[in-house]
Amino acid sequence: MKRWRVADKENIADIKLEVFGETKKELLRNLIQAFTERITEIKKIKKEKVIKNLKIRGENFSEVVFNFIEKLIFLKDVNFFLAKTGIFKFKNNELIFSLLGQTITKDLPIKTDIKALTQHKFQVKKEKNYYKVSLVFDV
């Protein structure tokens, strides 16, 4: 299964992505991949820094996903941190997670910034045997 794809025909000014995962945890890992790959070349990101014990709450899984992506944006802007992957644990509607990645350095090739996750066309869907997130980033 494809991890994620750009749906560029559906959005002119910004970036629409579709991200997939067979499980919730795989979906979140692929969201990290899609997020970081838009900003830089993820293969160049080192797993040299760990941010542990992050917590996200939401009324449902869709809100947890939304809050999770917003956390990635926050860490990028405030800690200059880009994640390569993550370790996740669900507890009711709470997501407890750790992120592995690195601080942004001058030698990291930058493609574009992600400034916000919009609610425009945002959707988390459970298909027969996989999860799919559709989202538009303001870039």
Add this chain to the structure above:
Amino acid sequence: MKINNFELVKKDEAQWLLKKDYSGEDIYVFALENLLQQIEEDVFIQARNVAQLPGLAGPVCLMPDAHSGYGAPIGTVFAMKEEEGYVVPGAVGYDINCGMRLIITNLTFEEVSPFLEKLVNFLFEYIPAGVGRRGFLKINKNELKKIAEEGVNYLVKEKGIGWKEDIEKIEEKGEILGADFSCVSYEAIERGINQLATLGSGNHYLEVQKVEEIFDEKQAKKLGVFAKNQITIMIHCGSRGFGHQICSDYLRIFEKHLGDYRLKINDRQLACLPINSTYGRQYLKAMACAANFAFVNREAITYQVRKAFEKIFTKNVSNLGLNLVYDVAHNIAKKEIHSGKNVLIHRKGATRSYPNQPVIIGGSMETGSYLLLGTESALKKSYGSTAHGSGRTMSRAKAKKMIHGQKLWQKMKKEGIYVKSASFSGLAEEAGFAYKNISDVVKSIDKAGLSKPIAYFKPLGNIKG
């Protein structure tokens, strides 16, 4: 005329009325026919959603550079009744007070040309662009509060950064009143502290330009534009992560409270609440903080521009000019009076265009930009508003497929435009062919009577994220 399944009735050479197949306010499109035909179907769909919002005080206006956004199209203007109307954060946009600033110099193209690359490289060092770079201005939370609540006044008078004369030449004198820092989230504060005095990325830029054409010499001279080949600087940026976070925060709060007012909207990005509700008021106070942050951001960048020019030309800045022509927002909501009514104007990708007020419209980095003046007829037709830029016609992914950033860089260099970019990928996304023709946009707003062209500037050097 039929465009993308929507019927439009010609009211004037550059004014069209969307035929109603919905119940709501009228939608006027200000564009010459060639630009009208370039407007995507989504723009009309989104504008129709806007026109059905409760509390509108009159028609919805679309500018000639309109393109689809989230909720409201970029290039939308509408008025909400101040007493019974609603505030719509999604119709201000994420980058609150994204705006334009124009600075003039005493220098000519001949004087600057030999130093152009060095100057652009210096500007790139002095003004961080792209991702992961901090600005020169190190501030604490208390200083951020002052910046957010007092705007450019605080920066100039208390921090000694920027010129007193600049304040008079900024929309609302660089301070939107009513800002209240207590309405700003922890997340927005943390993002804001790091990003002051930075340019950002996407379509944001700082450009060194030369005056290429003057359309109205008398008015141009009044604004300090005195001759062809005069060097100018244009800045396009906004409130960075601070404003983005404020928009995100309030969109979610608004969506959760829609039910309190039994509101049904066609697009969750158009979530709105009464202007006079608790959260409506809080949003406007937080939005004013972000707007002030953006004015300060552009003033702090100007401070760095002046330093870079001093360094390169080894002259005191007072001998180089570097005076501000104007600074104007194009993503904002403001309480104004139109046709005798108190209203809350939402301008998303649209510039205020009051009579004789300078209007700055930036084109793509390959094509150039315009200085215009606002008009009386803009007050009557579009709530004193006009266009803001070129408007995209192509997705970022498609632009990147059509040209590699490095190739574009070389092509632009051959054409006499030296670019220093944090990213070749980002550069390709902003290629000139991905935008509408800026001159067509200006012709449309001129013909529609929304603003009057004064001068045209050609890019020479550009820094971007």
